[in-house]
Amino acid sequence: MDTIAIPVLNRPVDATVEIPVSKSITNRALLVAALAPGDSILENALFSEDWHLLSLA
Numbered sequence: 001m002d003t004i005a006i007p008v009l010n011r012p013v014d015a016t017v018e019i020p021v022s023k024s025i026t027n028r029a030l031l032v033a034a035l036a037p038g039d040s041i042l043e044n045a046l047f048s049e050d051w052h053l054l055s056l057a
Helices: 025-035 049-056
Strands: none
Touching: none
């Protein structure tokens, strides 16, 4: 898997995030965890193909 370096910003982010429509609670939780500051732990996540593909994005 390739690694992508993401620089740390020294200012607040001014952005609008549109979360795609999804019936999967796991997909929504994954997106919210990605946006949250610090580390996140998802427990009891439903493993499915769409969740796996989203986590690779």
